Amino acid sequence: MKLERALKEYEERRRKVEEERKKLKEEYTSRLLKRKHEILKHLEKLERKKIPENVDDIIEKIVERERRSYVDTLRRTLERIESIDKLGKFLPELSKLHVSHGKYLLLVFEKEIYAINRLLREISEDYTEYINRMAEIDIEPVELNSILTGIKTTREQLEEAERELEFLRAKLEEKEKELRTKEFEKMLEETESNVKILKSSIARDEIEIRSKISKLHKPIKRLRTGEKIADEILKDSSYGIEHPEEFLSFLIKIRGRLEGKYRQTADWIVENLEPKSGEIMEKRKRLKELMHRRHEILQEKREIENEIERIKTLILEKEARIKRLRERLLELERELHESLSKLERILNTRINL
Known part of the structure; x- marks a missing residue:
């Protein structure tokens, strides 16, 4: 095959790959934003939910402090994530929040924390899946023209x-x-x-x-x-x-x-x-x-x-x-x-x- 024709064919393949990668990015970004929205809703519920009356006063203060720290940190982190590509930078922070919410907060609001953790886990799994799929449809760069x-x-x-x-x-x-x-x-x-x-x-x-x-x-x-x-x-x-x-x-x-x-x-x-x-x-x-x-x-x-x-x-x-x-x-x-x-x-x- 002549070089000129080969370059045209390569550019066509590269263009198709770029289109596929763009669609994939949009698909996973959409998923991410949907789950992000769900987590933010759960955070609002968690923020508004009252601590049961049978909880000891000292424990109540600890729970309040843990809840405020957890909600503020997670919300601030999520607000900085705008696309699936940016997610990778914040995954370590999200993983840390997945386990560092505070034991008293988990005891009092177990259902809400587990719901948020489930969504965080799904976000992490989606990112891994996204990276793997992007690698599958990648095309090696060829700089022949330059x-x-x-x-x-x-x-x-x-x-x-x-x-x-x-x-x-x-x-x-x-x-x-x-x-x-x-x-x-x-x-x-x-x-x-x-x-x-x-x-x-x-x-x-x-x-x-x-x-x-x-x-x-x-x-x-x-x-x-x-x-x-x-x-x-x-x-x-x-x-x-x-x-x-x-x-x-x-x-x-x-x-x-x-x-x-x-x-x-x-x-x-x-x-x-x-x-x-x-x-x-x-x-x-x-x-x-x-x-x-x-x-x-x-x-x-x-x-x-x-x-x-x-x-x-x-x-x-x-x-x-x-x-x-x-x-x-x-x-x-x-x-x-x-x-x-x-x-x-x-x-x-x-x-x-």
Whole structure:
């Protein structure tokens, strides 16, 4: 039998079973309500009935207390029972009332108590009979539609996750290739080498000029010009490199007062300071550009590496999701097999998907 036809037949049987169960529930609820009404009537009679005059006063008080407790408790319990299905919840209470009415109450109102107990027993017997009959006309639940929907949805999710995984793997391969082909290490090595060479060249030039300026410290100090630049030069010879025009102007003013080797040094500085300082400034500019370039290379390299790590993390997450979906699909297929076997047993026929 085709699955579609089998499901229709099952639904028809289930509908008939539900109708039978509904009728059975209505039948036994009607019985219950009838007996409940009879018990309530007996309780009213019991409540109104006078205690015989020959009963001892002490016993009479006990009977009154027992009657009030018995009637109130039983009435309150019965009022909460609206259908045969709700009866099961209150059966323990009713069974307790069946035997815990009080011995003096039973002695005085034996006939009334026995009448109520008979009805309580019939209610209990009806409930047992109802449960047994409901079990006989029950039909096993079969969740094939929800399972088939679950399988379809899970397969679609699995296919989508596998496509996304392939895309991520291709993206990872692309980024790893980009990292290899851009030869960041080689570019960094070349940049570092140029930085080192340039720094060394700047240092040599600065040392040469500072050395020449330092040779003039003694005569500058001796001249006591009182100028600010003289103090700056005596504190740090590099001041002359950083402020060449100011220093040259000062040097030209005092050059005529210098003699011998100091005059020669001053002449060299006047001739070379400006072009040398310009070269140093140009080299520093190139050095700054190289440092910026190194930063850009490192940043680009880090960005690609970070992207690679991000993609790897996404791949791991996607692989874990695919594993869960495959496990879910296997579980649903197992449930489908079990449900099909159950449906075949119910319909007593072979079912083809």
